[in-house]
Amino acid sequence: MKKVLKIIGYTLGSLLAFVLLFAAWVQLGPMPGYEVKAPDLKIEPDSARLAEGRRIVLTDCAHCHRGADGKLSGEVFMDDPAFGKIWSANITQHPEAGIGKYTDGELAHLLRTGIKRDGSYAGPWMTFPLMADEDVASVIAFLRSDAPEVQPSERRSRPMELSFIGKMVFKNFLPKPFDYPSKPIVAPAPSDKVAYGRYLATGKWECFRCHSANFETNNELEPEKSVGYFAGGNPVGDKANPAVPSANITPDKETGIGAWTEEQFSNAVRFGKRPDGQPLSHVMPPFAVLSDEEVSALWAYLQTVPPIKNAVQRTPIQH
Ligand code: HEC
Ligand code: HEC
Structure with a gap:
């Protein structure tokens, strides 16, 4: 009996020591450091x-x-x-x-x-x-x-x-630092509308990051594998604006933007104006700089995303 108690005692003791060591490491240990393997680049500013x-x-x-x-x-x-x-x-x-x-x-x-x-x-x-x-x-x-x-x-x-x-x-x-890409990354030509729209939504303006279920369940390197890809609900806030859930912008007719027109989409993305006249939160940067070509490509691409039923409760915004 005594021996059993002793073993339990030792086990609990080492467990406690482990927990304390882990806590000390989290609190006091250095933040992770990484090697900077910078490419040899000289950017010509044309x-x-x-x-x-x-x-x-x-x-x-x-x-x-x-x-x-x-x-x-x-x-x-x-x-x-x-x-x-x-x-x-x-x-x-x-x-x-x-x-x-x-x-x-x-x-x-x-x-x-x-x-x-x-x-x-x-x-x-x-x-x-x-x-x-x-x-x-x-x-x-x-x-x-x-x-x-x-x-x-x-x-x-x-x-x-x-x-x-x-x-x-x-x-x-958190996701660890990404590897520096081993191959050149080239944007699709704007004439390849859907592919170009996908690039804008995932690579350039990163719309999917805010507009999928959660930052934690996003897949940064293979965006389509993000949970709830473009179906919204991710609470996003910033220094100037309280957190609001992002919108479902899949082509679902009831809970997404499947019943919108391209013009309504353009007004929302560029000017922060919803079809019902309500302003969108400035948590989403108003993309006023987007060209007609870009908005149209984004719209074309989003039509091809699998529709997901996810009713996001909007928080009405006062500006
Ligand atoms: C979502 C917010 C966010 C966006 C968007 C963002 N950054 Fe940052 N950036 C940060 C934060 C936060 C840090 C500092 C983190 C830290 O303390 O290490 C940072 C750090 C940096 C640094 C490192 C500076 C240093 O002292 O070493 C550079 C350079 C930088 N950002 C450039 C950019 C550029 C260029 C863009 C646009 C292409 C950009 N950032 C977009 C949040 C952002
Ligand atoms: C920093 C996070 C963020 C980024 C990046 C972002 N959005 Fe948003 N977006 C939001 C949030 C949050 C809302 C909801 C705002 C509200 O309800 O007032 C929203 C709303 C919208 C709406 C309105 C939908 C509706 O039903 O009201 C559209 C359309 C939209 N975003 C498209 C885009 C597109 C296209 C991009 C990329 C060019 C993009 N967003 C990038 C956060 C973001």
Whole structure:
């Protein structure tokens, strides 16, 4: 009997020691670091790239990176009592406070993988693994340009302040950094409408990320495998707007946008106006910069997505 008790005692003891060690590792251990295997790149800033980069950066990157000084100097990105605080970085050209020291290759590597120049991981929300090489080049060209939004800002980027739970999630449960692509990524020609629309919805503007069931169950590299692909319900919020569930934009007639016209779709995507006249939450960046060709391709592609019945309860928005 005594022996049994002793064994139980030892077992519980080692279990407790293991739990304590694990907790200490989560709380005190270093955040994961990765190797930066940046490609050798030199981006030529021609006028087409600068114009395209402006569209992408000021719509997409600015949504998270615009700071109080109007430049891309960073802001609070996440402030969650359970998870902790994350700030988007200063991505102006300042050599110390911003990204002035990044090479073109290091920037491309970060945008693909999520790994920063110092080897730390910016998180899966900051990655564009399926964006075409030409669009990535445009983004980099614009970040190097003389546009006022990217001129040096003194604001210092702030490191993440994660809670115990936040650290545990970040270290163990978030998707790990992606590999740098081994092959060139080329966007389909706009004349190949559905394929081009798919590229816009998954690779370039990443609509599927917010519009599938949940960030946690998305498949970033094979978007179609995301749970509830385009069927909405993902609660999305940001620093300026309370969280609202994303909309079902599959072609389901009752719960999706199957009964909409292309014009109604265009008004919603570009101007944040629903067919019933109600404004959409600014959680979704108003994609006013999209061309007619892009909206039409997105619409054509979304018609081909499998319809899913998922009635999302809308939160009416007051602007
Ligand atoms: C969903 C929000 C979000 C979007 C969209 C986003 N970023 Fe970020 N970005 C972040 C966050 C948050 C960090 C910092 C995370 C950290 O503390 O490491 C970051 C970090 C960075 C860094 C690293 C800076 C450094 O100091 O090493 C660069 C460069 C960057 N982003 C560029 C971009 C560009 C270019 C785009 C658009 C193509 C973009 N980001 C879009 C949230 C975002
Ligand atoms: C940052 C997250 C996010 C991204 C990226 C995003 N959306 Fe949205 N979208 C939302 C949210 C949240 C709503 C619901 C807003 C509301 O109910 O007020 C929404 C609503 C919509 C609606 C209105 C549907 C309805 O029934 O009211 C359409 C259409 C739409 N999005 C299309 C798109 C397209 C196309 C893209 C890519 C070009 C895109 N969205 C990218 C978050 C996003």
